Amino acid sequence: MIVKRFEMSYICTYQYHLLLQVEKMDLVLNAFDESLLTPYVYPDTWKEDDLTRQALSLFVITVIGADIMYLLLATMSYFFIFDKRLMEHPRYIKGQIWIEIKATLKAAPYTASLTVVMFLMHIHGYGRLYNSVEEAPFGYWSIPFEIFTFLIFTDSCIYWIHRGLHHRLLYSTLHKPHHAYKITTPFASHAFHPIDGFSQSFPYHLYPTLFPMHKYLYLGFFIMVNFWTISIHDGDFRVPEILKPFINGCAHHTDHHLYYNYNYGQFFTFWDRVSGSFRDPSAFSGNGPLDQILDTKKMDDFEERREDFAEEALSLTRRQEFDTSKARKR
16 A cells, blocks of 8 residues: 555656656747747647647747748858858859758758657656756756766767768768858858758757756757857858867868868867868868969969069060160160
8 A cells, every 4th residue: 555655656746747847848839839829829729738739839930940040140150251252162153052041941841840859858858958057966067067068979979970971871862962062151051951950960959868958058059059050161261279179160161071081070170080080171271262262363363463564574675675776876
């Protein structure tokens, strides 16, 4: 009897815990339900805790939200960061930006369908997201610890996933479409095959499934990761000198697009160095795509100036000959 009561108490406690998880994990969904979906979109008979309704709502929110964030951040990067001289490179595709945007928007619903599964798992308590610092394993110290371990964990996973996508059995179908853009723009950042895009984002959702993570930190990283993905495609090769040996920036990723089998890392160069796939960025040694364009311009300028110099020299010679002839006559 005592055992049965204990079991019932445990089951009720567990169910209550899951209920709390559902209530506190759907931060964004709750906000949309309260302000828009429940009063104006869905009928009263379709309850907020219905799984189908949650999946549909999350799908629409994810697709629209991700597209807006992509277009907004990529557009800002294009106007304020991207070096437009790169569009003069011979390997830049005519009309490439529109091709990149169309590829991204076309893949977004399929990628979102897979992502929604992960969101639903977190909403229904199948993970270790928590709502307040009081619930964290180490209190406030949990936040810097989670930031550090999240970056290390996801960078490690993505390195091997990315490298696996370069296997001959997967590359041509899944990853080659992204490598069509040799000289990338910020809009190439999300131009992936849906399975390719989701597989490389999967570690971001896997981490809070396995390890404790603050809910707001999870949402913050969701935005940061999208920003970082754009930044390594934005054509800005500058990196603080002290960080060059460690950070996998745009210069590294540009060489990955150009030379395929190098610099697979997402944030750091560690796994590339350890696994023999590191390539020192050509932009750091003055041989990057922009340098190639500038060198071409220098040659063009030199050719033009050489013609000017030749004409000037010829004119000067003729003048000297004329002056000499005139002096002799005198």
